Amino acid sequence: MSLTPGFPWTLTCHETLGSTSDTCKFDAENGAPNGSAVLAFRQSAGRGTRGRVWSAPEGNLSFSFICRHPRIEALVQAMPFLVAVALHDALSSHLPGVSLRLKWPNDVQCDGAKLSGVLIERGGQGTEAWIVTGIGANLKSAPQIEGRQTVSIAALGGSVEPERLARDILTQFGVWLARWERDGFAPVRAAWLDRAHEPGSxxxxxxxxxxxxxxxxxxxxxxxxxxxxxxxxxxxxxxxxxxxxx
Incomplete structure (x- = not known):
């Protein structure tokens, strides 16, 4: 469990799941608390944005987590950027000397090749409202996607196990969530821009x-x-x- 104020997460690991996000959504609808996170070492029915299939071979990262917050509407707006910065920082810590860049709103890339992706979904009403964030990252291998370049941590000379990276991402997310709660969106926006592709791209x-x-x-x-x-x-x-x- 992280001791970061504002996001006391817990991580549960499974050998196989259809979709970590579907599992978290089910758990959220049934009262799972803020910070509940689920990781699958093998995922058979991963989902990307806009209904795409997310390929998740064994050895890559597939995990999702639940957020509940009294300022849920504001958090929904900030969430893509909080997650992007946290994900970038966690991945960069395992790839020293490699330049990673954010592509709007929350893909992490290296030289234009996709290293990770994020799917953010929301549900519930009032005090029962929730946000589920799913994160996939190419650790051991990069899937082939027509018309898109992909890359893995292994191909970039790095190595990290899925559970270790999930914990690092959750810790970084807690840091940035606390910053947003204290100082608003401006420092998150500045951090995102600092990690993004160059102006004029x-x-x-x-x-x-x-x-x-x-x-x-x-x-x-x-x-x-x-x-x-x-x-x-x-x-x-x-x-x-x-x-x-x-």
Whole structure:
């Protein structure tokens, strides 16, 4: 258990689960407390964003955790960035000398190749409301994803066991959650920007069946992506697939 104020987590490990997030959602609906976390050494039905399948071979990280909070609506907005910074810091501690960068809102990449991904879901009402965050990371091997580059910690010269990394992420999340509770979103936003791809990076943002190209111009005060288009307009992006174009 972490002793970090504000997030006293507990981690339960399973040999095999369908989906750690589905398990956490079921547990949350049945009263599991804030900080309950679940890890699977093998996951057979992992889920990514927008209904995608998340491949999770044995040896990679598959875990999820529950958050309950009196400021749940504000936390929902901040959560992608709190998790992103915590995940980046935990992964970086096992890859000294390797430059990892965040892609909006919470993918961790190395030289444009995806190392990890996050799925955030919410449910419940009132005092029973919850957020479940699922995190997958390529530790031993990187799955093949059509049209996307992927990489693993092993390929980058590092090594860490899933349980150790899950504990590191939960500890870092507790640190950043306490910072957000004390100082608001501004320091989280600054930390995210410090760990993100460079301003001016060429991006494509999916809108329906089309992509809008432009340049990364930072985040607004709520964490929405700012895209400077080729027409020199700045558009605000609240959701959508982002491609780094180099």
């Amino acid at each position: 060429r991006l494509a943002v999916q809108r329906g069946g089309n992509y809008i190209e432009g340049f990364f111009a930072g985040l607004d005060e709520c964490g929405r992506l700012l895209l400077q288009t080729d027409r020199d307009e700045v558009q605000t992006v609240a959701a959508g697939d982002i491609l780094l174009l180099g």
